[in-house]
Amino acid sequence: MSDGLLGVVVAHGALALALVQEAERISGVPGVLRAVSNEGGGREEIERRIADAVAAEPSVVFVDMPCGSCFFAAMHIARQTAGMRVVTGVNLPMLLDFLNNRTLPPDEVAARAAVKGTDAIRKP
Amino acid sequence: MPIVLYRVDDRLVHGQVVIGWGKPLNLGFIVLLDDTVYGSDWERDLYRMGTPPEIELRFSDLAEAARQHAAWRAEPANGLVLTADVATMAAFRQAAPPVERINLGGIHHKPGRTPRLPYVYLSEEEYRALDALQQAGTVVTAQDLPTTRPVALEALR
Numbered sequence: 473m474s475d476g477l478l479g480v481v482v483a484h485g486a487l488a489l490a491l492v493q494e495a496e497r498i499s500g501v502p503g504v505l506r507a508v509s510n511e512g513g514g515r516e517e518i519e520r521r522i523a524d525a526v527a528a529e530p531s532v533v534f535v536d537m538p539c540g541s542c543f544f545a546a547m548h549i550a551r552q553t554a555g556m557r558v559v560t561g562v563n564l565p566m567l568l569d570f571l572n573n574r575t576l577p578p579d580e581v582a583a584r585a586a587v588k589g590t591d592a593i594r595k596p
Numbered sequence: 597m598p599i600v601l602y603r604v605d606d607r608l609v610h611g612q613v614v615i616g617w618g619k620p621l622n623l624g625f626i627v628l629l630d631d632t633v634y635g636s637d638w639e640r641d642l643y644r645m646g647t648p649p650e651i652e653l654r655f656s657d658l659a660e661a662a663r664q665h666a667a668w669r670a671e672p673a674n675g676l677v678l679t680a681d682v683a684t685m686a687a688f689r690q691a692a693p694p695v696e697r698i699n700l701g702g703i704h705h706k707p708g709r710t711p712r713l714p715y716v717y718l719s720e721e722e723y724r725a726l727d728a729l730q731q732a733g734t735v736v737t738a739q740d741l742p743t744t745r746p747v748a749l750e751a752l753r
Contacts, residue, residue, distance in 0.1 A: 512714065
């Protein structure tokens with residue numbers, strides 16, 4: 473993408489689509505995030521879905537949990553894909569930061585997103 | 597304690613295994629029986645990264661599993677043996693009996709497989725292999741989580 477990185481959200485069930493829709497609704501930035509569900513897929517199928525969504529573009533792939541089928545599949549695809557980074561524990565603040573900074577280099581965008589996502593977890 | 601679950605799940609280590617089953621079974625260790633993972637330092641590191649620290653993740657190929665099975669069964673901690681496919685579990689059962697029960701936890705669509713449950717697709721060859729195991733005394737059921745009802749192999753015909 474000429475105007476910045478692609479974002480792909482990979483999560484259990486309908487979670488990825490919900491996060492993408494709400495991130496777009498809040499930010500007003502459509503078409504940058506893609507959603508991938510692990511629903512009904514084995515390892516190879518989830519990897520195929522991620523590879524299709526990333527389409528070999530420079531990207532950050534946001535995964536819901538730091539373990540499990542979504543995480544392992546994303547890491548396998550990242551190993552084969554230059555310019556793809558993985559961040560776990562996806563949440564809305566993380567995605568919003570990504571949407572606002574996606575013209576930065578992939579490592580920097582991924583690191584920022586991880587910090588923003590972590591910072592959003594508080595106990596007021 | 598014996599190995600408390602022998603599971604076939606093509607997603608290998610994931611939430612249903614480490615949380616869904618891991619907590620109620622009080623798992624102390626998981627044996628990941630998979631030649632590809634066993635032979636790759638990168639794969640081993642990846643799966644270690646994705647396993648909660650309270651569960652020890654061990655890696656094995658078939659020969660190592662056959663050697664270690666009796667020792668695993670004699671350990672004080674509860675263990676789970678995990679394979680990605682029916683063929684590996686069947687080979688393990690043949691190489692290192694006894695395996696009293698096999699749990700089909702997630703076998704997803706591939707060419708040649710037909711749906712038996714939303715989370716279990718089997719080819720005819722896989723069904724016959726499981727049926728042969730059952731004829732040999734191993735009870736085979738499908739059950740994704742401990743809170744769902746086990747489904748007998750015959751119902752997957």
